[in-house]
Amino acid sequence: VEHLALFGDKGRALQLAAECDVPVMPATHGGASLEEIERFFDAQGDAGIVIKAVGGGGGRGMRVVRRREDLAEAYARCRSEASSAFGVDALYAERLVSRARHIEVQIAGDGQHVIALGERDCTLQRRFQKLVEIAPSPVLKPELRAEIIKAALRLARRVNYQSLGTFEFLVEESESGEQKRFVFIEANPRLQVEHTITEQVTGVDLVALQIGLASGRTLAELGLDPASPPQPRGYAIQVRVNAEMTDAQGLARPAFGRLELFEPPA
Numbered sequence: 281v282e283h284l285a286l287f288g289d290k291g292r293a294l295q296l297a298a299e300c301d302v303p304v305m306p307a308t309h310g311g312a313s314l315e316e317i318e319r320f321f322d323a324q325g326d327a328g329i330v331i332k333a334v335g336g337g338g339g340r341g342m343r344v345v346r347r348r349e350d351l352a353e354a355y356a357r358c359r360s361e362a363s364s365a366f367g368v369d370a371l372y373a374e375r376l377v378s379r380a381r382h383i384e385v386q387i388a389g390d391g392q393h394v395i396a397l398g399e400r401d402c403t404l405q406r407r408f409q410k411l412v413e414i415a416p417s418p419v420l421k422p423e424l425r426a427e428i429i430k431a432a433l434r435l436a437r438r439v440n441y442q443s444l445g446t447f448e449f450l451v452e453e454s455e456s457g458e459q460k461r462f463v464f465i466e467a468n469p470r471l472q473v474e475h476t477i478t479e480q481v482t483g484v485d486l487v488a489l490q491i492g493l494a495s496g497r498t499l500a501e502l503g504l505d506p507a508s509p510p511q512p513r514g515y516a517i518q519v520r521v522n523a524e525m526t527d528a529q530g531l532a533r534p535a536f537g538r539l540e541l542f543e544p545p546a
Contacts, residue, residue: 283441287467291334291372297464300438302431305377305450305463310334311370314355320373321348328376331355333362333369337468339408340365344376374465380450381459382410383417385432386478388489389441390498393506396429397482400474406522406532413474413518415481421459424451428462435467444490445469477516484510 287293291310298304308320311334321329331354333341341362343354355371363369382405386397401417402410417425432447446468452460475486484504492502499506521542525535 283439283443283445283469286439287445287469289334290332290336290466291370293467294464296438297431297435300431300434302435303461303463305374305465307374308372310372312372314352317355317371317373318348318351321345321351324375328378329373330376331358331371331373333358333366334372335366335368335370336362337366341371342408346376377450377452379453379455381417381420381453382448383420383428383451383462384446384448384472385429386475386486387432387436387441387445387447388486388493388499388504389436389443389445390493391440391442393499394433394436394441395499395504395506395509396433397478397484397486397509398512399425399428400477402474409520409522410474411520411522413477415474415477415516416512418515420451424459424462431462431464435464443469443493444471444475444486446472474518477518478512480516481512481514482510483513 286296289310294304294307306324308316312320317329317331328344328346331343331345336342341358343358345351345354358371359369362371382402383399384402385399388395388397398416399420400413400415401420402413404412428449431449435447436445447464448466448468449462449464451462454460471486471490479486489502504510523535523537524532527533
């Protein structure tokens with residue numbers, strides 16, 4: 281419950297990261313007012329910002345804002361969405377990164393020891409919804425991979441993490457695709473939809489592992505050596521199939537209805 285409360289509040293999670301010397305994106309505090317976000321926007325120059333829900337996830341309560349005159353409407357919409365989806369309307373803002381890779385690290389802890397079971401690359405998204413996930417990332421530089429995993433472990437160890445969790449990062453890239461620095465953005469103290477690709481490359485049943493940890497068993501008792509966790513072998517890809525339609529402007533929009541026929545590409 282303690283970890284759910286801590287990492288369920290993105291503002292507190294970012295504060296924890298800063299205390300652990302894990303790089304974070306320039307951001308306001310959680311529960312920022314519109315006036316505070318306006319001042320933060322001005323301080324970012326031409327970068328733009330992202331308004332996010334403190335208790336959010338799945339792209340809800342989230343808006344990219346590149347023009348100051350759009351702030352008030354975006355703030356109101358995010359607050360309404362956040363209240364409806366999460367029961368908490370508190371917001372915060374981060375500096376916008378125009379080009380980045382989205383990397384998440386799979387963590388497991390028993391309250392005393394913590395291990396990392398590799399990372400997933402979730403960069404390909406639409407409307408902040410992940411469409412393709414790959415484990416491990418086929419393009420992440422080895423030295424950045426090691427630093428990101430160390431950062432995730434440092435955060436988890438700081439709170440004596442117990443259960444499964446996903447610690448998420450952005451790796452900023454130049455226009456030519458050169459990977460630069462990374463920053464922590466959030467942690468999800470639960471099993472993610474895309475956990476199956478981590479299972480495929482590590483051979484670890486994450487659902488059984490989560491149940492075992494919840495029952496009070498240690499990683500060692502569950503067959504995992506904290507000093508030598510399983511290393512990924514090969515690659516696994518998960519693709520989400522979304523129901524969409526094309527509007528008059530040629531943009532993809534969510535659609536609904538009954539699926540009558542599905543023919544996956546050969």
